[in-house]
Amino acid sequence: MQGPAAARVYRARPPRRSRLTGRAAMLALVVCSLVVALAYPMRQWVTQRSDIADQRHLTEQAREQVKRLREQKDRLQDPAYVEQQAREHLHFVRPGETGYTVVDGSGGDRRPRDEGAADRPWYDNLWETVDKSDRTARTS
Numbered sequence: 588m589q590g591p592a593a594a595r596v597y598r599a600r601p602p603r604r605s606r607l608t609g610r611a612a613m614l615a616l617v618v619c620s621l622v623v624a625l626a627y628p629m630r631q632w633v634t635q636r637s638d639i640a641d642q643r644h645l646t647e648q649a650r651e652q653v654k655r656l657r658e659q660k661d662r663l664q665d666p667a668y669v670e671q672q673a674r675e676h677l678h679f680v681r682p683g684e685t686g687y688t689v690v691d692g693s694g695g696d697r698r699p700r701d702e703g704a705a706d707r708p709w710y711d712n713l714w715e716t717v718d719k720s721d722r723t724a725r726t727s
Contacts, residue, residue, distance in 0.1 A: 678708060 662668045673679040680686040704712050 676709075 670679075678686060678688075704715075
């Protein structure tokens with residue numbers, strides 16, 4: 588029974604060689620070295636690309652702001668617009684006109700207590716600042 592089948596079954600196998608050969612180890616070392624060597628420059632490149640995108644966005648915002656400011660400058664060159672703004676915000680009147688201030692009729696203070704400085708006319712804010720300074724100077 589030692590025919591060809593038996594020879595195949597009991598035939599000595601050659602010793603298994605390691606899959607990691609010298610060439611494969613050298614290739615793995617080179618690849619790892621390249622990854623380590625390129626990691627920092629790639630990180631810098633990605634960071635710089637992000638910074639460039641941020642700067643482009645800021646530039647676009649600045650251009651839009653310049654456009655708005657130029658439009659506002661052009662409006663302020665128009666005397667009719669300046670007069671309209673002075674009448675609306677500063678309560679100016681032309682010579683011969685009579686200015687009126689409508690009070691809400693509550694009989695109390697002419698403005699609500701929770702009104703902020705931005706909601707009052709500029710001259711009220713000015714006098715309030717002068718009064719506060721005067722009170723501070725007297726108490727000191």
